[in-house]
Amino acid sequence: MSSLSIADYFPWRRVKIVHQNVNAEPATALVRIEPDRRFRAACHACGGPARTIHSHARKFVRDLSFGQHEMTLQIEYRKIWCDACGGVRVEQLEFVDASQRVTNRLAAYAVQLCNRGLSIQAVAEHLNLDPKTVKVLDQAALEVKFGQTCYDGLVRLAIDEIAVRKGHNYMTVVLDYDTGRVVWMGEGRQIETLDEFFKNMPENVRNGIQAVALDMWEAFINAVKRWCPNADIVFDLFHVVKAFNEVIDDIRNEEFRKSDQQGRELLKGSKYLLLRRGEDLRRNQRAKLKEILAANERLNLLYWLKDLLPAIWSYTSKSWASSAIDAWQAVAECDGHPALLRFARKLEKYRYGILNHCKHPIHTSKLEGVNNKIKVIKRIAYGFHDLEYFTLKIKQAFPGKISDN
Numbered sequence: 034m035s036s037l038s039i040a041d042y043f044p045w046r047r048v049k050i051v052h053q054n055v056n057a058e059p060a061t062a063l064v065r066i067e068p069d070r071r072f073r074a075a076c077h078a079c080g081g082p083a084r085t086i087h088s089h090a091r092k093f094v095r096d097l098s099f100g101q102h103e104m105t106l107q108i109e110y111r112k113i114w115c116d117a118c119g120g121v122r123v124e125q126l127e128f129v130d131a132s133q134r135v136t137n138r139l140a141a142y143a144v145q146l147c148n149r150g151l152s153i154q155a156v157a158e159h160l161n162l163d164p165k166t167v168k169v170l171d172q173a174a175l176e177v178k179f180g181q182t183c184y185d186g187l188v189r190l191a192i193d194e195i196a197v198r199k200g201h202n203y204m205t206v207v208l209d210y211d212t213g214r215v216v217w218m219g220e221g222r223q224i225e226t227l228d229e230f231f232k233n234m235p236e237n238v239r240n241g242i243q244a245v246a247l248d249m250w251e252a253f254i255n256a257v258k259r260w261c262p263n264a265d266i267v268f269d270l271f272h273v274v275k276a277f278n279e280v281i282d283d284i285r286n287e288e289f290r291k292s293d294q295q296g297r298e299l300l301k302g303s304k305y306l307l308l309r310r311g312e313d314l315r316r317n318q319r320a321k322l323k324e325i326l327a328a329n330e331r332l333n334l335l336y337w338l339k340d341l342l343p344a345i346w347s348y349t350s351k352s353w354a355s356s357a358i359d360a361w362q363a364v365a366e367c368d369g370h371p372a373l374l375r376f377a378r379k380l381e382k383y384r385y386g387i388l389n390h391c392k393h394p395i396h397t398s399k400l401e402g403v404n405n406k407i408k409v410i411k412r413i414a415y416g417f418h419d420l421e422y423f424t425l426k427i428k429q430a431f432p433g434k435i436s437d438n
């Protein structure tokens with residue numbers, strides 16, 4: 034009799050391999066496993082020893098493939114009476130969880146493939162598993178690592194919203210500015226959304242938060258003021274330019290309506306030229322923009338004001354930055370267009386946070402990375418049907434570095 038054995042591929046205690054059946058077409062293998070009766074069965078729930086065997090049962094479990102052969106284990110196991118639990122329980126097996134239909138090592142392999150950026154669908158096809166099974170396995174592994182919010186080491190934060198579905202359905206994202214770690218994500222963008230994040234933050238961490246970069250969004254501003262008494266709120270250039278672009282667009286539409294045929298012809302397609310950064314335009318686009326600005330005094334002024342905004346964020350001295358805001362407002366007031374006056378008032382209202390940028394040169398642009406990743410994660414993570422899973426995948430993609438600066 035040959036001494037060759039496949040038993041070593043199943044190096045598990047308290048069980049023994051009793052039968053193997055290998056099929057060529059389709060390439061499958063079935064291995065039967067029974068309890069090794071030299072050992073007493075233990076309870077899967079509490080680990081306690083079994084006093085009596087209640088009954089015998091059988092289940093089929095997928096294992097790692099054996100070469101080309103898809104491996105299934107036929108497991109004969111026992112149900113026991115557990116004194117500690119006070120009930121009938123399934124016996125504990127070290128290689129498969131009581132509720133699972135795949136071995137722990139196959140589960141680990143599936144998770145490993147997910148970690149390498151393969152989509153759930155691709156992993157499911159590769160291993161011939163149900164995509165739902167793969168998702169459950171991946172989610173369970175992520176939950177262990179990223180399920181709890183880690184508040185360690187937080188000093189400066191960037192908070193922003195991301196749109197997870199077109200046009201609506203926002204999620205709030207909190208980033209550790211210094212490490213780039215996604216700390217937390219929550220559904221919505223209300224003050225209550227952030228309350229959920231801050232209410233579990235230890236008091237000493239809350240008191241130690243020095244600065245938070247934000248959009249000029251009252252709900253977030255109020256939440257930070259409520260929870261972080263020592264934090265300076267910082268408004269970044271990105272959101273101010275974005276808000277001013279809306280002003281430009283509104284006024285451009287107004288100018289278009291007022292124009293005659295020739296003027297309309299000139300303004301056609303000008304939105305892109307006005308809103309993009311000058312350095313991103315091609316030579317012929319720049320020529321067209323120049324023509325528009327020469328022909329329309331108000332758009333020319335708007336464009337100039339837009340160019341002036343970054344200067345406000347370029348100062349490290351609060352008084353210089355403040356003077357730059359004053360100068361901007363003076364020009365806007367001189368023009369007198371209601372939309373410009375409104376924007377000048379907006380700068381006034383949020384002046385404190387714009388000036389805080391001098392002390393804390395932080396911004397929310399770091400969250401752009403998260404935004405870019407959404408598309409990828411949407412593709413690999415089965416869309417956004419499950420925001421919890423989506424959040425875990427984002428946290429996995431942004432674990433943070435020791436120091437990002």
Ligand SMILES: [Zn+2]
Pocket residue numbers: 076077078079080081115116117118119122
């Ligand atoms: Zn028990």
